[in-house]
Amino acid sequence: MASFGGFLYAAILLLLCIFHVDVVRGQSTHPTEANALNAIKGRLIDPMNNLKNWNRGDPCTSNWAGVTCSKIPSDAYLHVTKLEVFKMNLSGTLAPEVGLLSELNNLNFMWNNLTGNIPKEIGNISTLKLLNLNGNHLSGSIPDEIGYLENLKRLQIDQNKISGPIPKSFANLMSMEHLHMNNNSLSGKIPSELSKMPGLLHLLLDNNDLSGPLPPKLADTRSLKILQADNNNFSGSSIPSAYNSIKTLIKMSLRNCSLQGGIPDLSGLPGLGYLDLSWNQLTGSIPTNRLASNITTIDLSHNFLNGTIPANFSGLPNIQFLSIEANNIHGAVPLAIWSNLTYKGNGSLVLDFQNNSLDTIPDAFEPPKAVVLLLFGNPVCDASNAARAARLCQPTSVNKVPSGPQVSINCVACSTDKNYEYNPSSPIPCICAVPVGVGFRLKSPGISDFRPHKEVFEFNSTSQLGLSIYQLYIEEYIWEAGPRLNMNLKLFPNNTNLFTMSEVMRLRQLLAGWEITLPDVFGPYELLNFTYADEFPTVISSGLSKGALAGILVGTVTAAIAVSVASTVFIMRKRSINRTVSRRSLLSRFFVKVDGVRCFTFEEMARASNAFDDSAEVGQGGYGKVYKGKLADGTAVAIKRAHEDSLQGSMEFCTEIELLSRLHHRNLVSLIGYCDEQCEQMLVYEFMPNGTLRDHLSVISKRPLNFGQRLHIALGAAKGILYLHTEADPPIFHRDVKATNILLDSKFVAKVADFGLSKLAPVPDVEGTLPAHISTIVRGTPGYLDPEYILTHKLTEKSDVYSLGVVLLELLTGMKPIQFGKNIVREVKSAYRSGDIAGILDSRMSSCPPDCATRFLLLALKCCQNETDARPYMAEIVRELDGIRSVLPEEDLFSVNSTITGSSVTLGNSAPDSQAATTRELFNSLQASSSGQAYSGILSGTVSPR
Structure with missing residues (x-):
């Protein structure tokens, strides 16, 4: 039995609610806004019944979940000022009636499963300050109307499927501070009009499909602190030298953006603390200008930089990670680079100098314990220095960001x-x-x-x-x-x-x-x-004023004893609720790890697939069958249903879901949800209406792909795998790259699928002690398997490179990896040696410029080298495919874009036999030329992959 104080507290709460309702009696939500909330509820699907109290009473006086109201002066009504329903497992669409909430200042639908477009009517809410729609499945373009919300301070639409350009109307967002649009499919140029936002602090545009040059006008921003645009395609663009004048900038991250030219002088950025320009095509030497003393991270890896390691890298007291891996840096390993390092909180310094041309180690060279120095792939690691540099010359990658440890306490267990x-x-x-x-x-x-x-x-x-x-x-x-x-x-x-x-x-x-x-x-x-x-x-x-509430409280204390019996009932009921919510909170904690992933019931899956009818089946593999389904909100999905022999343990199944939930890229198939009940395990993916790549290479395909379309698909697949290798943390080896696992959406965008065999790459500790491969039982699909992986059981990222190389050969020839006892790699190599490569080209492939197709073939052969080290990295594959695309004739690019935008395209109807014959003649002449002879080194392994 609870104490009298407990009864008194409960009575106070109860009577506060009673008196509160009494005070606001006669006041109610503005009718227009009440109707708007009901319209919003009508468009939402609420499987967890989180909005159950939206079906009763007045929104503002009945405590509708997520609804906050205020009284506006000289108005008899209450107005909705906040609508916060984040992380409630809601799906459906956002109703345009949301624009009728005219006094709203906070609209928050984060971490739900909304689909459809962003309503343009949101642009009518002139009072709006926070618009947070991130972590959903929204699509379509950003409405221009959003750009006229003069009070908007924060716009978060990241981690959706939003496409199209960034509106130039954003120049009108005079109050904007945080603009987060990363992890979508935005395209076009970054508008220079963004520089007109006087208070812009954070501009996050990474993981989109933006192109064109970086706008120098961004240097005109007065407050910009973070510029993050990794994983876009600014091909041919350099880093504007004007960025050296953004005095407020503390972070510049432009990783994997196809940037060219040199690294500009950045000494004019006094607060720069983080610089990532890795995986680009930057050339020249590293600038020697003085860097900001508070810089923690410098990543210039995987470029084409030359010269020596500059002296300005020494004496940086807060540096944590410095990488110039995979460049052409020569000279000596610097001795004083860690001389002024301030060691705090068990921190460390990682210096990754691997795969350069460093040839000298200074005398008396011994890095401190807190410094991890990696030198593998440099001449300094040759036999003459083997004894001195043995510890520093092991091939490895570095987990520069370890996770926090778990802490245990020796106490008697608490009550549950x-x-x-x-x-x-x-x-x-x-x-x-x-x-x-x-x-x-x-x-x-x-x-x-x-x-x-x-x-x-x-x-x-x-x-x-x-x-x-x-x-x-x-x-x-x-x-x-x-x-x-x-x-x-x-x-x-x-x-x-x-x-x-x-x-x-x-x-x-x-x-x-x-x-x-x-x-x-x-x-x-x-x-x-x-x-x-x-x-x-x-x-x-x-x-209500504080004085009015205080008066209510005094009156309530006087009446508290009279309602002690009622309070007892209240307490008992609340305890029951607590037990229910405790169980619910466990589910919430699980969903922290699987943001944006829905948990479906077996009944929902059965309804979606018409009870798993054979007519809904669209595929079958070793895992089980795949069905096309339609969710209650109309979303088309692919349901991958495990058969009995392939069911995983609960922990393994959860681990796979957690892994997939972390992958967000336009060239990876998105996981929408899962089902794990009634001895069933199902994964629910976005539906790909154009099927698999293999479907379109089949001889029975009614619309064969032209060369430009095949190149576009190859580039998309390569970008998806590059994301797995370089952006996923830890990196992921797919292990089953093949044409049937490359799916095509309605616009023929390639998306890599099926991670059932995927493995997390090994992540060493800061001492760099773990190997750079996984020793595992060989799994995969015959014809696509890396020969060295088969022999050694050592799985690396280059195993995926080999498999993708086979896919590239499929795209060029139309052949299957193994057919009638013939292996596609051996057949193509044999045809190349004999000078008859034109004889195995896919005769149905129209618009095939010989020079482009030859570069495509040579890249595929590089990928299919037997020796792992002779194959290129995935980033180099993306660069080469992008380079081929850049020289493709304009009329061929038009045919690709026509397919992508959904226009009707006629393929292979203009005298295909004649076209194929022309292509073969050009190929034969090209192969016989001196330039063609130079390519023969690929088959003997003498051509460098870079």
Whole structure:
């Protein structure tokens, strides 16, 4: 039985609600806004019934979930000012009636499963300050109308499927500070009009399909701190020298953007702390100008830089990661590069100088323990230096961002009621308390190692949350692709058992409203989840004064004893609710790890596939059958249903889902959800209406692909695999790249699928002790398997390169990897040696420029070299395919674009036999020429892959 104080507290809460309703009696939500909320509810699918109370009462006076209201002066109605329904497993579409919420300042639908377009009517909400739609499945283009929201400070539409250009109307966003549009399919140029936003702090555009030159006008921004545009295609563009005048810039990340030219002088950026220009085509020497002293990360790897390691790399006290891997740097390994390093919080310095031309190690050369120096692939590692450099010359890659350790506490187990647990950070040991769980992610951190900055993060975050440092426990932090830092935080009450509900709501508002400001080095953050063991009502601001509320409280205390019996019932009911919500919170914690992935019931899957009718079957493999389905909201999906022999254990199944949920790229098939019940395991993917690549190479295909289309598909597939190798963290080896696992969407965009055999690449610790391969049983598809992998059982990224090379040969010849006892690699090599390569070209392939097709063939043969080291890296494959595309005749590019935009294209109808004959003649003449003879080195392995 609860104490009298408990009864009194419950009675106060109960009577507060009674008196609150009495005070606002006669006030109600503005009718237009109430109707708008009902229209919004009508377009949503709510499988978890999170919006169940939207079916009763008035929105503002009945505590509708996620709805916050305020009273506007000289208005008899209450108005909706916040609509926050993030992470509620909602699907469906966002109704255009949302534009009728005329007083809204915060619209938050993050981390749901919404589909459809962003309603242009949002542009009518002139009061809007925060628009957060990230982590959904929204598509279509960004409405121009969004660009006229003069009060908008934060726009987050990242991690959707939004396409089209960035509107030039964004020049009107005079209040904009945070513009997050990464991980979509945006195309076209970055508009120079973005420079007109006077308060723009963070511009995140990475992982899109943007092109054209980088706009020099961005240098006109007055406040820009982060420019992040990795994994776009600014082919032919250089880094504007004007960027050296962005005095406020602290992070510039332009990785894998096909940038050319030299590295500009960046000495004019006094606050620059993070520079990533890796995986481009930059040339020249590394500038010797002085860099900012607070820089933590410099990544210039995988370019074509030359010269020596400059002296300005020495004496950087906060440097954590410096990489010039895979360039043409020569000379001596510098001795003083770590001389002024400040070692904090068990931090370390990683110096990755692998695969260059460094030839000298200074005398008395011994890096400190906290420094990891990698020299593999340099002349300095030859036999004469083997004894001195043995430890430094091992082939490896580096996990520059280790995860946080788990901490165990030796205390008697807490009660399971209300999810009690111990606070490992508390100065008073073994106090059982119910923490608030927070999924928290740094979206663009300016560091490579969190450990030296952990205390700063703890101090700043707790001080702004109004907590003591020991009330925050960082349970885990994991670096993800981006790189982004995903953190699981726990906020504990101040040496008591429970937070008050008002305290929980206060913390939630600070985090969900971005009302805390972290130091610039941590970049922007986002809230992934917020869970507590007790339910709490949505906050409603009805415009009541503090004095009025105080009067109500005094009256309530007087009446409290009279309602003790009612309070007992209230407490018993609340305990029941707590037990239900405790179970629900466990599910919420699981979903922190699988953001954006829906959990379907078996019944939903059966309805979607017409009870798995044979007519819905679209494919079959070793895992099981694949069905085309249609979800309740009309979304077309592919349902991959495991047969009984291929069912995995629960942990393995969850691990696969978690792995797939982290992959977001326009050239990878998206995982929408899963089903794991009734002895069934199903994965639900986006549906690819144009089937597999193999379907279109088949002799029975009614619309054979021309060369431009095949090149476009090859480039898309290569980009998807490049993402797995370089952007996924840890990297992923697909292990089953083949034509049937390359799917084509409605616009013939290639998407790599089927990760059932994929393996995480080995990630060594900071000492670099793990090997760069995986020793595993050979798995894959005959005809695509890497010969060296078959012999040694050593799986590397080059195994995927070999498999993709086979796919490239399929695209060029139309042949299958193994057919009638013939192997496609041997057949093509034999035909090349005999001078009859034209004889095995796909005769149905129209618009095939011989010079382009020859480059395509030579690249495929490089990929299919027997020796692993002779094959190119995936980034080099992407560069070469992109280079072939850049010289493709304009009329062939038009035919590719016509297919992509859905226009009707006639393929192979203009005298295909005549066209094929012309192609063969040109090939034969080209192969017989002196330039053609030079290519024969590929078959003997004498041509460098770079």
